[in-house]
Amino acid sequence: MLVRLLYASRATEAVSPALIDAVLAASRQHNPALGITGILCWGGDIFMQVIEGGRDTVNALYAAIVRDPRHRDVVLLHYEEVSERRFAGWTMGQVNLAKINPSILLKYSEKPQLDPYSVSGKVSMALLEELIATASIIGRAG
Template identity: 70%
Template sequence: MLVRLLYVSRAVNPEDTKATQSILDSAREHNLSNGITGILCYGGGIYLQAIEGGRHQVNELYGYIVRDQRHKDVALLHYEEITERRFGGWTMGQVNLAKLNTSIVLKYSEKPELDPYSVSGAVSLALLEELMLTASIIGRA
């Protein structure tokens, strides 16, 4: 059974870009063999990640993520059983929010900075769709 899970979290050391890189590295390493795909947006000390895959695998990974000390305030935004993946093209695509045109973020937020904590999960999901449509997701760090 395929599921899609979306969560937000706060980086413990927002300035530490190596942390993000190492997360992406281990994500790409593990995800391939577990059938996990998705995208990770980061910037302004926020992580917004969508994860797709088997229900078992996604939950196992989410268990690791919840325990991961590199971030905190992990909060589920959206979870659903799906028929087909939407982010199937990325083992873990990345979006550097700092490099993004702020108007994309503003379209879905109160301020030009991303704040998924203050909006419905549907809004954050809509932002991810927009990122796909505007080719803002890259496959390599």
């Protein structure tokens, strides 16, 4: 059974290009063997990530993220059983929201910045759908 999980967290250390590269490299190395796909968005110290795959695998990965000391304020925003993957083309796509037109972010929140803590999971998923539609996600695999 396939599931899609969306969560938000805050970094416990300064977010640097090297940190993002390390996270993405590890995801892209390990996710294919686990059958995990998804995307990672970040802005400032906030991360928002979708992970898709088998229910047990996704649940175990999320549990590991919750325990990871590099994350704080981990919040489950959306979880659903799905008949097909939405992010199947990405072993782990990425979006640096600092490089996105602020009007896209403003469309979905009170301010033109990533704040999944102040909107519903449904709104956060709608933002991600728009980022796909506007080709704002990079790092497509395959």
